[in-house]
Amino acid sequence: MVAEIAADAAEALRLAAVEPARARQLALAALRAARAAGDRRAQSVAQRALGVAAMQLRDLGEAVTRLRESVAVARRAGATELAGEARTSLASALVLSGAAGPAFRQIKTALRELHGVPAARAQVQQAAILQELGRVDEALNALRPALPVLRRAGDPQWEVRALNNRSLLHIERRAFAAAEADLLTVVDLCTRHGLDLPRAYAEQNLGCLRASRGEVPAALASFDRAEEHYRRLGLEVGSLLEDRARTLLSVRLVGEARATAEAAVLAYARQKRINLPEAQLLLSTVALVEGDLAAAEEAAQQALREFQRTKRRELLALARHARLQVRIVRDPGSVTPGQARRSADDLARAGWLVPALEARVIAGRLALQRGRPAEARADLMRASRARSAGPVEARSRAWLAEAMLRCADGQRSGALRAVSAGLRLLEEHQATMGATELRAHLTAHRGALARLGVRIALENGRARDVYRWAERRRGVTAVLRPVRPPRDPALADLLADLRATMTEMESGGSAPALVQRQVALERRIRDHCRQTGGCGPGPYHRRHASIADLAAQLGDAALIEYVELDDDLYAVTVIHGRARLHRLGPLTEVVDRLRHLPFALHRLAGEDTTPAGLAAARAVLTRAAATFDRVLLHPLRLTDRPLVVAPSEQLRSLPWSILPSCVGRPVTVTPSARLWLDASRHGDGAPGPVVIVAGPGLRNAHREAESVAQRYPGRVLLLGDAAGAERVATAMAGSRLVHVAAHGTLRSDNPLFSALRLADGPFTVYDLEQLERPPQHVVLAACDAGRGQAVAGEEVLGLTTALLGQGTPTLVAPVIPVPDGQTVTLMEAYHAGLSTGRSPAEALATAQQRTRDTGAPELATAAGFVCLGAGLTPLRF
Template identity: 35%
Template sequence: MRLHRSAVKAGAAGKPATAARHAAEALRLLGWPDGEPSAPALAARLLLTLAHAEAEQGRTDRGLELLDRAETLADLADVGTVLQQRGLLLLRRGEIDAALKLLDAAVPVLQEHGEPTVLARTLLNRGVVHLTAGRVRLARADLRQCHDLAGTHGLDLLAAKAEHNLGYCALADGDVPAALQTFDTAADSLRRLHADGFLAISMLDRGRALLGAGLDTAAAEELDQSIELLKRHRLSQDLGEAELARAQAALGSGDLAAAALWSARARARFTRRHNRAWAALAASLQVRVDLAAAARVTAGADHAPEATTRRKLLAVARQATRLAATLRDLGLRHDAGGADLLALRARIAAGDTPTAEQRVAARRVLPADVPLDTRLLRRLTRAELHRADGNPRPALDELHKGLATLQEHRRRFGSLELQSSVAALGADLGTVGLDISWSLGPPGLVFNWSERSRAQSFRTRSVLPPQDPQVADALAELRQLRRAVRLAELEGRPEPLLRARCSELEQGIRRQGWWAADTEEGHGAATDAEVLAELARAGQSMVTYLVRRDQLHALVLASGTITSVELGAYAPVAESVRRLLSDLDTAADRRLPPKLAAVVRASADRQATTLDQALIAPVRAALGTHDVILVPTRQLAVLPWGLLPSLRGRPVSVAPSASVWLAARTADRTATTGSPLLVAGPDLLHADAEIDAIAALYPRGRVLRGAAATATDVLAGMDAAPVVHVAAHGHHDTQNVLFSRLELGDGPLLAYELQRLGTAPGQVVLSACDVGRAVVRAGDELVGFTAALLHAGTANVVASVARIPDELGPKVMAHYHRAVATGVTPARALADLPEATPFVCFGAG
C-alpha cells in the first residue's frame, strides 16, 4: 500500500510526525480504530509503524498501547517484529532488563520467520544494550552477526552502524588502535552512503577515542570535522559535547586560547538547551583554562604575582567557588570537590591566605569512589599549600604520593582511562616537584625529581587489551559501567546498582592484582646514587638537560658527582635544531644542483657548530673523556648529536630518561636467544645489497625480503632476536604516533604492534628514512617508532632522525655491523663510522 510505504520512508528519514499521519490515514482506510481492520496483517504492520512514530515524538506509553493491539493482529511473520519493537520502547523508558528479555525472545522468532532487515536491526539494538551494560563479548557477537547479515542482504547502513559499535567494543576492551581502525572503516561506509548525520556521530566518537589515547592534535582535527557536520544537521546536544571535547584537546596540547573559545561555545550551547549539568561541566573546563593561563605567568616565580595577575587569579577563585555551589545543587559532588580545589589553587597562586575551612577541606579524607583526577588534584593542591606556607619537604611528600597513586592506577587498571585532564595533572605533579627541588638547591634532589617527572610520563599508555580473558572482561565491563554512571549522573539519576557494581569490579581487580600480572612496568624512577654507581661501572658520563622558566640547564653526572650548569635561553637552541633538521632533509635530495647543495651543507655545519657551543662546550670539561649518555628535553630529543663537532668520533647514546638507560643497562639479556633478523623491505633502492653485505656477518641470521617480508613474519622474527636490521621505508606520523610505521611486503608494521612482542629484541637498526624522529610531549614523553621499541624493552635502537640518501645505508651499515659483530658497543660502532651521519644510538649505548 502506498501510504504504508510513505509512512515507513518518513520514519526512516527521521520525520515521525509525517510517518504517524500516513500510518493513521492508512489504518482509517482499513476500518481501524472504529472496527476490525479488513486486512489484519497489513494493519499490524501499520500499527508497528505508528507505534514507532509515536514513541519518536515522546509518547512511549501510547506506542506500547498500539503494540498491544498489533500483537493481536500480527501473523507469525510479524510476531518477532512486535517483540523487537516492544523491547526498544521499554529500552527508551530505561527498563533495560525487561527490554533485553523481549529482544532475546524476538531473535529466534525472527531467525525463523522474520525479515532480514528486522533481524539485523534487532541484533544491532541488542548488541548496543549489552555494550551499555558492559557485556562486551555478548555485544560483539550480536554486532558481528548483524554486520554479516546486513552485508549479505545489502543493508549497508545497518552494516556501517554495526561496524561503528564494534569499534566501541574494541575501545571497551582497551584496544585503542583496533577501535580507531574500526571507526575509520565505519566512517568510510557512511561517507559512501551520504549518511552525514551518522557520520558526524562516528567522527565524534573517534575524536573522543583519540583524546583518550592522549593524541590531542589528531583528536582536534577529527573533532573539527565532526563539529561541521553536527552544525549542518542541527544535532545540538552532540554538537555541544563535541565542542567540549575540542576544548579538552586544545587544553591538552597547550593551546589555551582555543580551549577558552571552545569551552565558552559549549557552555553557551548547553545553556540555551537548558542543560544545566553539561553547562556546568563546560564552565568547569573554563575555570581550568583560566587558571592555567594565569599560572603560566606565575609558574615557578619566587615573588608575589603582579597586581593584574593577582586580580585575575582571585576572579578565577570566585568563579570556581560559585561553580562548586552549582555543581553541588546538581548532585555532581565529585565535580564540586574539584572546583573547590581549583578555587584554592587560584588563591594560593594569587598569594592569598587560605581560610581555615579551606585548609581542613584540603586535608579531609576522601571517599573511596572519588575519581582519580580529583585525587591527583588534591595532592597537587596540598603540595602548593605546603609550599606557600614555607614547608617544601612536606610539599614534595604530597607530590610523591600523587605520582605513586597515578602509577598504581596504571599498574592496576591500565592507562586507557587516563584522559587528558589526568595526564596533565601527572605532568604538573612532576613539574611542581622539580621546581621545588630546584629552589632547595642540591643537584641530586633536582636530578631525582627530573627522573620522577620523566619516568612517570615516559611510559606509553597501554593501547592493547590484556591477554587474560578474565582481566579483559572485568576491565571492559568496568569501563562501560563507569561511562553509564557518569551519563546517569549528568541526567540526575543516582543509579546505585551501577555504582555498586563498579565498586565490586574495582575491588576485585585490586584484590586479585589482575592487571599487574599482565602489564609489567619494568622499572621505577632511578635515583642519583643508582645512576652514578652504574656510570662508574660502565666508565661513562651523563648529561641531563632541563628547561626551567624558559632557560636551559644541564645536570652533569661524572666521576661520582652531579654538577648543575646554566646554558642560557631555550628558544634559540630549539630554533637551531629545527634549522639543522631542515638542512639535513634538504641535503638528502641528490637532485640538488651542486652549488645549492654546498650552500645547504654549509648551513647545516653552522647550525651544528652553534648547537655544539650552546649544549656541549659548557659541560665539556666536566664530561672528561668518557663515553657520553645524553638525556634530552623537548626538541633536543630529535637532535643528531653525532654531528656536533665536539661529539664526532665519540660514543654517544641518547635515552628518554636516566631510568630508561639504567633499566636497559641492567636488564637480563639472556632471553634474546633467537636468530638475528635481517629485513629488506619493498621498493627501497639498495636494500637487497645492504642486507646481502650484512648477512655474511651473521651466519645464523634469518633473511626476509620484499613480498616475503610480511609484517607478521617480521614481528615474529623480532621476538627474542639478539640483532634486528630493517632496511625499509618508514613513516613517522606526527599527528597519530600509534600509527608510525615501517612499510613491509604486505603493508605496514605499526608502532603499537610492538607491544605484542613477548621478548624484545636486544638491538634494532632502522637504516632507512627518518624513523628515529619522535614527538615530544609534556613531561619529555618521547613517542614514535623508536620509543615504542625502547618501551618494549629493546636495549639499543639505531635510527636516523633526519632524511638520508638511499645509498647512505649500504655504505655505512656494513661497517657498523662488522664492528658490532666483534663485540663493539652500538654507540662506539656509530662513532667509528667513516663519515658523520644523522644516525643516533638510543638506549643503553
C-alpha cells in the same frame, strides 16, 4: 477487515521502538487502510507508531506532528486511554525537541487519563523527561512504582526501557554496582526477546558505566558494539558520539575526541535535539585542550545561550566554567580568584565533582599569584578533601591541591609526598591500559603534578632530588610492557589486510576505494588494540634507578639527565656515584638551531645542490654544532668519557655526533635512566641468529644488506619477496642482531602506524608489538625510521620506542631525516666495529668519524644516526 487493520497498526506500534524502518512501512499501510475504513482508533495507533518510529530515526519534527495527530484522532474517537498513550510518546518527542514545558503538561495529562500498565509506561516516560533535564532524584522516584507493574504484566520492551534509563541515573549517582545489575538484566531481556535497538542502548550505557569506572578499553569496546547495532538499523546516534568523545578526551586522544564531538554536534543539530548544547560544551572543552581558543569560546557561548533559553540551571554552571577556562588561558590576569571560587561553588551545587575541583584549584593558584595566602589556603584545603574517593582524575587533582597547599605552608617535603601520591594514582590507572596508545596519552594528566615535583626539587637545589623527579616526570610507555597474547590472530589478519591494501595502492590501484579501505582497516586495528586490558586494578610501583645502581653500571661513563622547566634547561650529571646539578640557561637558542638542521642536512645530501648551497649548509651545521656544544656539554666539564644521555622533551631529535665534543666519543641516548639501567643489565641474553633485511624501493638496500651479511656467517638474509612481514617477524623474534635497510615512515596522525616498508607492505608498530621475543640489537638504516611523535609531552611513540618498550636493549637509528640510499659506507664501518667487539655506541662513533669527511652526502647521513638504549654494552657473538 477492521480487526486486521487494528492488528496491523498494533504490530507497527510494537515494532516502532525496535525496528523503526520496518514499523514505518507497516504503519503507513495501516493508516491508509484505517482512513479508508473510517477506523479512528486504528488511525490513532498507526499515527503513534509513525511518531515513535520517527523519534527512533531522529526525525523529531515528523515525530511531534504524527503524535499530535494521534492524540487528536483518539480524542475525536472518544478513546481516552489511546489519547493518554499517544500523549506519553508526544511528551518524549517534545522534550527531545527542547520544549520542556509542553512536555510536562502532556505527561501530566496522560497520567490522569491512564491506569494500570499504560500508566506505568507513562511513568517511565516521565522519568525519561526528568532525566533529560538533569533531575535525577525525581526521575528515580518516577521509575520506582512503574517497574513492578511492567514486570507483572510481562512487558519486556518497557521494562528494558525503564532499566536502561535507570542505569544512567545510577551512573550519575556513581552507584556503579546497581547500574551494572540493571544493564546485565537488560542485555538478557533483549537477547531473549530479540530487541536489537534497546540492546544497542544497553551496550552504549555499559560503555558509559565502564568509562565512569575508568575502564577505558572496555568502554570503547562497548561503544563499538553499540555502533554496530545502530549501523545495522541505519541510525546515527548523537549521544553515542558524545559518550565516545568524552571517553577519548579522558585519555587525551584529543584529535579523535574533537572530530567525534564535532560529529555529535552536527548529529544533534540535524535532529534538533535538546542535547545539542551539551555536545557544544564538550566540543569547547576538547578545543581548549587542543589550544584552539576561538573554537572553545564560540562553542561555550553557544552552549551557554541554549542552557539559558531552556532554563537548564545545572548545566549553566558547566558552560560558565568552560568560558572562564578560555579566559584564563587567553589572559590570566582577567580572572580573579573570586570568579574562579564562585564557579567552583556553582559546579559543586550542580553535582559536577571534577570541574568543581578544577575551578577550586584554579582559585587557589590565582590567590597565591596575587599574594593572598589565606584565601589560597582555604580553596586548596577544600579541593584536597576529595583525594581519597571518586574518579581517578578528581583524586589526582585533589592531590595537586594538597601539594600546592603544603607548598604554600612551606612544607616542601610534604608537598613532594602529595605529588608522589597523585602520580602513583595515575600510574596505577595507566597500568590498567593494555594499549600503548592509551597509556601514552594518559600521561597528559600527569603534567601539572610532575612539573610541580620538578619545580620543588629545583628550588631545593639537591641534584639527587632533581634527578629522581626528572625521572618521575618522564613518560611510562616504554616502562609498562604491553599486555597482549604472544600472537593475536585477529590482529595479524587485519595487519595483513592493511599491507595488501597499501601494496595495491602503491601499484596504481583504484585510489578512492583503496584509501577508504585503508582508513577503515586502520580504525579497526586501532580499536581492536585499544580493547586490550592491562595488568588490572591494584597497586603499581614504578621503580626508579638509584644513583648507587647507576654508578655500579656506569663505570667510567657519565650519565646526563636533562631537565626542562619554564623554557629553562638544567642537567644532572652522575659520575662515579656523585650527582651534580647544573643550570644551563634558556633553551631558545638550542631549539632555534635544531629547527634548521634537517634543511641543512637535506641540502648537503642533495645531488643538485650548488657549491654555494653546500657551503651555506655546512655553515648552518657548524654553527648549530658549536651552539649545542657550548650550551649542552661545555658547562658540564665531562672530559672525554663515554656518555649516557637522557634528553629532555625538546632535545630528543638532537644528533649528538655533530657536536665537536662528541666526535669519536661513544654516546648512547635513552628515554630514561631506568630504562638504560634495565637494558644494560639484561642486554646480554642468549645469542640468537643475525637477521639482515632489505626492503623494496630503496637505492643500494640490497648492496648494503649483502655487504653487512658477509661479516656474519650463518646469518638469515631476507631480500626481495623473501622480506615479507611474516618472515621478518619470525626471524626477528629473539634474534641477536637485526639490520633493516628499508624505507621508514613516521605517521604523525597516528604514530603506531609508523612503519618499515617490506616486500608485502608496511611493517608497523603494531607488528613490532606482536613479536613473541624482542631482538637484542636492531639497526634501522632508513630515513625517518628512528624518529618518534610526541603525543603527550613526555611520551613519544614510534618504531624505536616500540622496540625499547618491548625489551630490545639497543638500537641504532636516525633521529632526524637522513638521505635514503646513502647509508652503505656508514653501515659497513659500523658492523666492522661491532664484529671486533666494540660496543654499539663506540662502533657508531668510530664509523661516523671515519665517514663524515668522505663527502657532503656521507656527512649528512652519518650526522642523523644515534645509538639508543644500552649502547655502552658490547654485543655477544
